[in-house]
Amino acid sequence: MLGEKELKKLFPDFEDLIQPSGIDLELDKIFIQNGSGSLIDNEKNLPEIKELEGPIYTLEPHTPYLASIKRKIKIPKGYAMLYNPRSTLLRSFVSVQTAxxxxxxxxxxxxxxxxxxxxxYKIKKGDRIAQGVVFEVVGSGEYNGSYQEKEE
Incomplete structure (x- = not known):
């Protein structure tokens, strides 16, 4: 796992969000499911989603939402990130689930x-909801999947 000195070198755009052992990630938008989806034979048919009005969002009890993160991230080749919820959310009965x-x-x-x-539970755009923890990956390739965006 990488510490703050290495994280600052690899993720200069996130310097203000770097913690001793990870990078805080800020909420941008909240979405709710607005239709069905499926994954049959690895064919992705994502459900339709509807963006909720912000910047303050109310998360209703026992309800799942999608949350997008404020800044785009570039994970360097040779590194991977695991994401964990901030402890304040967990103590408030709110979880963040990730890949x-x-x-x-x-x-x-x-x-x-x-x-x-x-x-x-109320949450606001810009609130830190998760922390990315970075690990070195030896012998890895590079992600080239369907969620890859073109670098600006």
């Missing part, structure tokens, strides 16, 4: 966020 960030990925991160509590 692995592969070496070479560039784009907007999208996470599943769920209010598991029995009461509404």
């Amino acid at each position: 692995v960030g592969d070496p070479g990925f560039y784009g907007t991160l999208t996470f599943l966020i769920i209010n598991h509590g029995n009461y509404p």
